[in-house]
Amino acid sequence: MKIDIVTIFPEMFTGVFSSSMIKRAQDTGAVTIDITDFRKYSPNKHHTVDDTPYGGGGGMVLKPEPIFFAVESLLEKCNSKRPARVILTSPQGEVFSQEKAIELAREEHLVLICGHYEGYDERIRQHLVTDEISIGDYVLTGGELPAMVIVDSIVRLLPGVLGNEQSAENDSFRNGLLEYPQYTRPAEFRGWKVPDVLLSGNHAKIEEWRRKESLRRTLLRRPDLLQKAELNERDQRLLQKVKEEMGNA
Structure with a gap:
């Protein structure tokens, strides 16, 4: 370019x-x-x-x-x-x-x-x-x-610039939602622990958790984005769970 x-x-x-x-x-x-x-x-x-x-x-x-x-x-x-x-x-x-x-x-x-x-x-x-x-x-x-x-x-979106192409793919707003929370080592800091699912090695569960938390964060911080986002059936189900959890909090 x-x-x-x-x-x-x-x-x-x-x-x-x-x-x-x-x-x-x-x-x-x-x-x-x-x-x-x-x-x-x-x-x-x-x-x-x-x-x-x-x-x-x-x-x-x-x-x-x-x-x-x-x-x-x-x-x-x-x-x-x-x-x-x-x-x-x-x-x-x-x-x-x-x-x-x-x-x-x-x-x-x-x-x-x-x-x-x-x-x-x-x-x-x-x-x-x-x-x-x-x-x-x-x-x-x-x-x-x-x-x-x-x-x-x-x-930063040009091929090869970031080194890891997934970095750009997972950006906030890339798929219409805010990005999910990120964690790194140590697994526990001042009593605050990384969610167990991220340490489980179960990639399917991790992917589902990330999508759910992305929906949660968007709902809390930018609900206007959800009105334009293309949500599939799984997203709708996860979003409903998030709303139920927030209602019970």
Whole structure:
């Protein structure tokens, strides 16, 4: 996968993209990430990238020329077989989800545009981008942090990045539910014991326990997810048991 980040603050990405999993993914060739300063594409001799909005109002608006020129240059250089997805980080966009991360992880080339100031010239939205993504219903200073979040969630899904493919398969939200509780050694700590079933070696029982606890945690913390989750007959039976146990608690 090829990921291009278009920003006026390229230095913000140095620490995040040069450590941990994202660095490892780049070292192994699973992904190539390049940062482009779109200020360099400004046709103005002062490299201006923003201006006051037509019609008046507070704040500054990003001009179309630098962003169009930067993105178009990147698209011309890339030789991916499929058209790139050009993503605008914006509080007005589709709220990012694990489902969206999985969708984008199947692409060959992503371009993320990081905004700043009051907003973007509307022509960028209308004629350049393919997706607008928000990471939540709040406003940040710029689009750099959302871009980091989006890239991190996508890169970890690429083949071979995590090392253990089951790690991504069992993630919260991957199957519409929250992940089940996890335990490791020691089997007892300060009197708190690991559930006996996890020490039993009975894989069928363990799998059933995990599914049941996943349903329990989702019911307790995010009941809204259960309304959209695809539950089979066994899930329905386990969920009913969870409700009965909670009713008797």
